[in-house]
Amino acid sequence: DVKVTQSSRYLVKRTGEKVFLECVQDMDHENMFWYRQDPGLGLRLIYFSYDVKMKEKGDIPEGYSVSREKKERFSLILESASTNQTSMYLCASTLGGQNTEAFFGQGTRLTVV
């Protein structure tokens, strides 16, 4: 089974802190995604990566950056956390090409105070 692991389940950070959310997948998937999920808004794509060192902005990239130095790891960075970034963050991966079946991590609930 594909496993997608996010580094933290719950995180509390202060406004202005730099925050790193890590995601690792173990099935050699090409594509990796970071989403945030807020009540009533569904899943919104922040960034995605289709290869090592490649990244593309999603729908809501402002205030975020990403890093993919290795195929299995995709990091989401909040350069200066703000209270409006309090949310559930979900990492996902897909094999690539026409296969869009997504495998998700367990989610990180981030609270910025």
Next chain:
Amino acid sequence: KNEVEQSPQNLTAQEGEFITINCSYSVGISALHWLQQHPGGGIVSLFMLSSGKKKHGRLIATINIQEKHSSLHITASHPRDSAVYICAVGKHSNYQLIWGAGTKLIIKP
């Protein structure tokens, strides 16, 4: 207008009832996905389909490509089926999935 629309947004039913959740989309797709999210956040893939019908246990997913519509059915519903059910489509053109807003299902004992 959203490219993927789900209905209903919320659904409450009694244990044992037959459940139908609908998904309509407006773009060309390579595949349609149904996923389940339980309280606590984890999302699991239930079905990926591009034509016809798939069945897994009490869950059935159908898709009509011409009408751009899919349904997820749950037979003999049970309180443990209570979750958010999400429809997503994979577009022909890129790597991304387009997500519906989800249907919150509550099954009462």
